[in-house]
């Protein structure tokens with residue numbers, strides 16, 4: 001792939017704004033277009049990126065000049081067509097196959113012929129997203145971890161038709177972003193969620209069947225296995241709805257009942273107990289939720 005001069009990020013929510021920040025701070029001189037259909041989400045992203053960059057500058061993790069340059073490289077738009085010159089487009093919109101596919105159809109028409117279309121999906125098949133475009137060889141999974149500016153890993157997912165050139169270019173881009181890369185074939189849950197989500201689901205079963213209290217389950221995994229957060233605490237951080245939808249993808253995609261979601265997880269989601277973002281999940285959070293060891 002020729003030199004990357006412009007990158008588009010679609011979806012300016014939690015992940016998309018973090019990804020745009022990572023690209024702007026790591027790739028000097030590269031235009032970063034951040035698109036969302038919701039203009040409120042764009043303004044929220046603009047202020048959260050500014051304060052995050054200012055925080056990095058105040059902690060001397062980024063120079064004032066580099067911080068100013070990164071902010072100047074960022075462009076916020078509600079017009080998808082503004083991404084027409086992007087060399088690389090990273091999609092980070094809502095986790096719905098139908099909505100993502102319809103976006104990929106549009107991106108396929110708008111993006112230049114050489115552009116690579118990457119998805120930050122946690123669980124949706126890259127092969128199926130790719131098949132909605134006329135360029136399946138140039139479609140790939142680029143799964144950032146939450147929050148993107150802090151977490152070192154990118155899980156690259158090769159769809160059935162992803163070309164070696166696309167894979168090599170995506171790996172090179174990930175390294176330029178300062179990340180460590182792992183590679184997965186396109187099977188449900190990829191590597192990280194295939195292993196993490198059944199563990200979280202099992203923690204729900206332990207709570208559901210009265211094995212122990214939520215506090216002891218989390219303390220057991222933190223101090224007993226050196227995890228920075230307990231599985232129930234982590235589920236609240238990720239979002240219980242997100243955990244449930246990934247369990248359903250594993251269950252349907254791998255066809256094994258060992259992936260059936262725990263009834264307690266289903267019930268919490270039905271009750272709107274979605275975790276930190278709702279102020280209540282497995283735990284209750286006040287106005288000032290306790291800070292996460294991931295942040």
Ligand SMILES: NC(=O)c1ccc[n+]([C@@H]2O[C@H](COP(=O)([O-])OP(=O)(O)OC[C@H]3O[C@@H](n4cnc5c(N)ncnc54)[C@H](O)[C@@H]3O)[C@@H](O)[C@H]2O)c1
Nearest residue numbers: 011012013014015036037038041092093094095121122146
């Ligand atoms: N939250 C996590 O821990 C995490 C971790 C890794 C990957 N992911 C994946 O990243 C993606 C985004 O997750 P998030 O947590 O940032 O979600 P989010 O809800 O914070 O943000 C999604 C954004 O997408 C926008 N959007 C929806 N449809 C759109 C469209 N058609 N065009 C443009 N914008 C649109 C919404 O307005 C919203 O601002 C999902 O695929 C998710 O599975 C999430």
